Amino acid sequence: MTKIIAACLMLAAQTYAVPPAVLVGIYQVEGGTPGQAVGPNDNGTYDLGPMQINTVWIPELAQHWGVANNTALQWVKNDPCTNMGVAAWILRNHIDETGDLAQAIAHYHSRTPRFGYAYRGRVVTAMRSKGLLRDDATK
DSSP states (O other), X not given: OOHHHHHHHHHHHXXXXXXXXXXXXXXXXXXXXXXXXXXXXXXXXXXXTTTTEEGGGHHHHHHHHTXXXXXXXXXXXXXXXXXXXXXXXXXXXXXXXXXXXXXXHHHHHOSSHHHHHHHHHHXXXXXXXXXXXXGGGGO
């Protein structure tokens, strides 16, 4: 993780009151980089930047920011701090909606349980591999 990504991640975590360790786990699982667009996915969308933000979010973000869709897409794809901020915002919205961090992590990837739960498991594994979560943390 570069210093810029780390700084952006910490700022996003603080701004949206989400656990930085979870954002690190998501970042490790997503494995994206600034400027990257991966796809197309089965539904024709793409995943953008370090946190692989799906383009399904672009119209809502563009409207919120008061910019054109293409501008929002470029910001999310190319600016690591914008990308991390959007990831934290998405996670915060899922936390607020579900009231459950574990469910929010699953929903970050998919609301389809078999996909979401598998993703949550990969994030937890990534957090453990970085020393950010211990096996006895939930006991």
